[in-house]
Amino acid sequence: MTFCIAITGEPGAGKSTLAMKLVEELKRRGYKVCGVTCPDVRVRGRRIGFKMVDIRSGKEEWLAKVEGCNGPRVGRYRVCPQVVELVKEAFSGDCDFYVIDEIGPMELKLDEVRKEFLKVLRSGRPFIVVHHLRLRDREFLEMLRNCKKIIVRREAREEAYEEALEYLKEL
Numbered sequence: 482m483t484f485c486i487a488i489t490g491e492p493g494a495g496k497s498t499l500a501m502k503l504v505e506e507l508k509r510r511g512y513k514v515c516g517v518t519c520p521d522v523r524v525r526g527r528r529i530g531f532k533m534v535d536i537r538s539g540k541e542e543w544l545a546k547v548e549g550c551n552g553p554r555v556g557r558y559r560v561c562p563q564v565v566e567l568v569k570e571a572f573s574g575d576c577d578f579y580v581i582d583e584i585g586p587m588e589l590k591l592d593e594v595r596k597e598f599l600k601v602l603r604s605g606r607p608f609i610v611v612h613h614l615r616l617r618d619r620e621f622l623e624m625l626r627n628c629k630k631i632i633v634r635r636e637a638r639e640e641a642y643e644e645a646l647e648y649l650k651e652l
């Protein structure tokens with residue numbers, strides 16, 4: 482069975498921070514970690530969009546913006562189709578551990594990103610993903626069914642980290 486951890490929790494709970502701490506831990510252990518993270522971008526405190534960052538190279542590209550992209554709309558944002566190339570590159574080459582932060586509505590609006598994510602989850606290699614509490618996509622839910630679930634709560638972030646470290650022992 483594929484080793485996998487699925488991290489979820491309320492907005493701002495600490496999901497991304499936990500995922501990045503686990504990335505550092507895996508790198509320390511010598512794994513070649515590949516994947517993406519999706520930080521928001523703020524100007525004077527106001528969120529103007531989201532970027533996608535290649536964990537291995539640090540390269541970044543817009544995932545969605547209030548203005549300036551012409552992909553599908555998600556709330557106030559328009560998704561940026563040019564992010565597909567970055568996603569493909571992020572998961573290419575020599576990887577032995579995959580990380581996706583996160584599987585959310587913006588990422589899944591682009592069919593090629595959705596396919597790339599599913600390919601990663603089906604690769605048989607170990608992975609860690611972050612997803613929305615309200616993830617409803619059946620294909621993804623099915624792929625994550627047997628993963629270790631970690632629900633991060635703001636007041637218990639350290640416990641979530643300890644729980645994940647404990648599970649990493651099964652690698």
Ligand SMILES: Nc1ncnc2c1ncn2[C@@H]1O[C@H](COP(=O)(O)OP(=O)(O)OP(=O)(O)O)[C@@H](O)[C@H]1O
Nearest residue numbers: 490491492493494495496497498499583633638639
């Ligand atoms: N273990 C921690 N110790 C201290 N601060 C933390 C910790 N985890 C998260 N934070 C802080 O809490 C805030 C939210 O964290 P983070 O972005 O990881 O949450 P998230 O659940 O991924 O949020 P979102 O739902 O917006 O994606 C950030 O400012 C982060 O620095």
